[in-house]
Amino acid sequence: MSVTRTLLRLYPASVREHWGLMLETDAQSAGWRTWPNLVAAVVDMWLHPVIWPAESIRHRRHRAAAMALVVTVTIFVIGRAAAASDSTLTRHSHVWTLTDCALLMSCGAILILPLPRTGRQAVTTLLRKAATLVVPLSIAVGSLVFAWGVGRAELSSAQPWVATCFWLALAAAAVLASRIVWTTVGSVALTPPGPARLHLGFAVLITGGALASWITLSAAVRGGRFDPMSALTGACLLALTFTLVLTLNDLRRC
Amino acid sequence: MQAHHDAQILVLCALCDGPLHGYAINTAIEKMTGKRLGVGSLYGALTRLEAKGLIESLEEVARTRPVHLTPKGRQVVEQELRTMARVAEVGLRGLGVEPA
Numbered sequence: 001m002s003v004t005r006t007l008l009r010l011y012p013a014s015v016r017e018h019w020g021l022m023l024e025t026d027a028q029s030a031g032w033r034t035w036p037n038l039v040a041a042v043v044d045m046w047l048h049p050v051i052w053p054a055e056s057i058r059h060r061r062h063r064a065a066a067m068a069l070v071v072t073v074t075i076f077v078i079g080r081a082a083a084a085s086d087s088t089l090t091r092h093s094h095v096w097t098l099t100d101c102a103l104l105m106s107c108g109a110i111l112i113l114p115l116p117r118t119g120r121q122a123v124t125t126l127l128r129k130a131a132t133l134v135v136p137l138s139i140a141v142g143s144l145v146f147a148w149g150v151g152r153a154e155l156s157s158a159q160p161w162v163a164t165c166f167w168l169a170l171a172a173a174a175v176l177a178s179r180i181v182w183t184t185v186g187s188v189a190l191t192p193p194g195p196a197r198l199h200l201g202f203a204v205l206i207t208g209g210a211l212a213s214w215i216t217l218s219a220a221v222r223g224g225r226f227d228p229m230s231a232l233t234g235a236c237l238l239a240l241t242f243t244l245v246l247t248l249n250d251l252r253r254c
Numbered sequence: 255m256q257a258h259h260d261a262q263i264l265v266l267c268a269l270c271d272g273p274l275h276g277y278a279i280n281t282a283i284e285k286m287t288g289k290r291l292g293v294g295s296l297y298g299a300l301t302r303l304e305a306k307g308l309i310e311s312l313e314e315v316a317r318t319r320p321v322h323l324t325p326k327g328r329q330v331v332e333q334e335l336r337t338m339a340r341v342a343e344v345g346l347r348g349l350g351v352e353p354a
Contacts, residue, residue, distance in 0.1 A: 018311070019297055022276045022318045027293045029277075034293045041294025051305040060305075254305045 004028055007038045012045055018053040047243055050250035060254055062192035065112045067247050068205055072109050075209055075240050076102060077171065082216055082233045096211050105208035111201030114190040126189035195251075202248045209241030261291055261299040266308065266323065266331040273312055273322035276300070303327070 004027050008016060016023070027034060045052065049063040079098050116126055193201065217234030220227045268274060268282035276296060284290045291299070300321060303309040308327035312320045323331065346352070 015297070015301060019276070019300070019319065020317075023293070023297050026276050026280070026296070030293050037292030037294040039294075041292070041298045044294075044298055045301070048302075051302050053301065053304065250305075254307075 002028075003032070003035060004038070007035060007042065010042045012049070012052050014052045014054070015045055047246055048250050050247055050254055057254070058192055061195070061198055061251070062114060062190070064198060064202075064247050064251050065114055065192055068112050068202060068244060069109060071209075071240050071243055072105055072205055075105065075212065075237060078233060078236055078240070079212055079216075081167075082230065086219060086227075086230060096215060098212055098215060101208045101212040101215065104211070105205055108201045108204030108208055111204060112193050112198055114192050117189055117191050122189045198251065199248070202244060202251075206241060206244050206248070209237060209244060213238040213241055258299065258302065261295045262303055262308075263331070263334055264291065265296070265299045265303060266327060266334070269309060269321065269323045269327070270331065273320040275315075275318040275320045277318075279321075 005024070008024055008027055011023075027038060049067045050060050052063065054060045054063070079102060083098050116122065192198070213234050216230055216237055220230035220234055264283045264287065265279055267286065268279045271282070274282065279300075280290045280296055300309065304311065304321070307324060308330055309321045310324050312322060
C-alpha cells in the first residue's frame, strides 16, 4: 500500500467516505509533496469531530458528547497517574485538589451523557447494542473495580506487578470506555444532550480540566524547585482541555 | 486558525462562478493566487464549509462530487469580499497608489 493511501486511511471514516475517490485521486496526483499537508489535515480532522460530514445537527452533538467523554476519561487517567506520583496533589493543602477536579468533571460528564430513548424499537436496539458490548463492558468495569481496590493501597509500596496490573487495568478501562462511547455515536437508541445541557457540560468539563492543569503546573514549580514530570503532566492536561475548547467552538459555529 | 480561514475564503471565491469538484476548485485557486492549496487543506476547508452550511455537495458525477455555494455561503462570501475590498482600498490609498 502506498504512503498516500496509508495517510488517507488515517482520516475519520465519515470524511473519507464523503469525499471518497475525489480525495484519493487528488492526493495521488499531488505526490509525496502533499504528505506533510495530509498528516496535518488528518490530525486537524481528529481534533474536530463536530465538523465531520453528518446527517443532522443531532449527529454532530452526539459526536461532541462522545469526544468530550473520551477526553474526560483520558484526563482522569493522567490525573490519576499524577496523583500516584505526587500525593500532595490530592491533599487538602491547596484550595482545590485533583480529587475536587475529578468530582467537578464527573458532574460535567453526567451532564453531557446521551440518554436512552423510549419506544419499543429504541429499547430493542439498545439491548442488542448492550449485548454486543457486554464483554468489553464487563472487562472495563472489572478493570475499574480492580484499579479502585489497588488504588486505595499505597502504590509506591506495592509489589511491582501489582502496580503494573493497576496501570494496565486503568488503561484498559479507559480504552474500552472510549471505544464503547464511540460505537454508540449516531445510535438511534440514544438521544444526544440538548444544546443547553451540552454547552453547560462542556463549560463544567473545561473548568475542571483547566483547574487540574493549573494545580499540576503549579506543583511543578513548588518550593523553588522545578519538577519536569509535573510540568509535562500539566501540559498534557492543558492540551486535552484545549481540545474541549475547540469542540465547544465548533459546536457554536456549526 | 488564520490559515483555515484563508483556505475557506479561497474555496468560497472559487465557487462563485458555479459548482466545481475538488481538483477544479484547486485549479481556480491557482489561477487566482498562483499557488495550489495542499490536498489536506483543500478538503479540510470543504469539510468545514459544509459543516457551517456555506456549501453543499451535489450528486456524484463521474465519481466526483461537485460542491456549490448555498444562499448563506453567497451572503458570507459577498460580505467577506466587500470587507477585503474596503481594507485594500484604505491600504492602497495610504500607500499613495490608486486602487485598481
